[in-house]
Amino acid sequence: MLKIEMSYRAILIIALLALAVWLWLKLWTIILLLAVAFIFMAALLPYVEWLVQRRVPRTASVLLLLFAILAVIAGLSALVVPAMIDEFTDLRDNLPEYARDLEVFLDNFGIEVELEERARNVDWDEIISGQAAVDYGQRIAFTVLAIFSVTVLTAYLLVDSPRLSRLIYQFVPPGREPELERFLQALSRVVGGYIRGQLLTSLSIAIFTLVVLLAVGVPNPVAFAVLAGFVDIIPIIGAVIATILPTVAAFQESPTQAIIVLACMILYQQFEDRFLVPRVYGQTLNLSQMVVLIAVLAGGQLLGITGVLLALPAVATGRVVIEYILEKRQELVTPPGPTGEPLAPDTDTKEEESGK
């Protein structure tokens, strides 16, 4: 008969692991919200500290910063949402007409497709049914609740950051604090750098989209520009959405305008990928495209759109942690001497010294 012997320590570790898995399964939504709040804290902490150094009380600094950000987001949403509802209503009412225009346009290139009939057969009642409205309503309610929770958690973390810092440092043995400090700074640089870089790239695509749509004469250019800035946050898929939406809007004017917008947006994506992103992020997110793709797919599979959004900062954070662990392992193999060189064994040194 198979007999398994286990130490109390092993049993305790297995029990703790099981508890951790159970807690993760039960509380993953809260853990996720907390992770997002930590990311925002890392991005906003330098600005809070800047205000605190200028004698603004910490709580007031945090509230000021968060209200300013929420006001900007609310203002931009107020620009986008009504315009998008108008665009959707227009698309729903005139879809067969647009389909006919596209048919005629494609016919010029010898491509024959039956689109108008299909457009007439679209069952809008099913798409915008009562159940769909309830589903969308639930999703919107959940999103609003999540934004509120993340804002409150970020505010608490920012206000309590000195206490949090003391708590973390209590677990570090004396003399190792500078290493923890460097590690936390590296994490903050990566996560904060990601958010700041994302803001810059979003701003850039929004301005470019606005200029192109104004030049081409597409309706609601500001709304589409803001939307392009928002969806640019989503890695890989965001670029596609940012291209498709203004192209569809331009197509409602004419196919030629749509082609101009499409070409401009594709050119911009090339500019962003090859020129802007490497310069804005630099070494902050020096990740290969394959790693980004795998991270985004895994994030999407695990946590949906939230996972996609968290994929890049999570991978970049993981890289900092792995680099730190490898550095520590390397130090264990070759502990540095007073001059940074590996130490010679004590006995050999003594013998050599005494021999001279």
Next chain:
Amino acid sequence: MENERGVGKCEETHLGSYGYPSRPEEPYQFCPQCGKAMVWACPSCDTPLPDDSAELEAALFCRQCGAAYFPSAGVDNKGVTSRQVV
């Protein structure tokens, strides 16, 4: 204003620090573990001790001037204590 921070050690290689959260604000004179004198900077040129823990533990001499951190312990600048040399 950023507060001053530093790491140090005693002759028995007990490490210490000051200025970090939950640590003393000022450098302290004696090791709380063995009571020997703490060193926070080179006694000769005042260069702070290395802030990498592995290097801090191993360091016996100053990188900048080569002076021993614990001259009273009989450490010469060959990298070993004179007591150890037979």
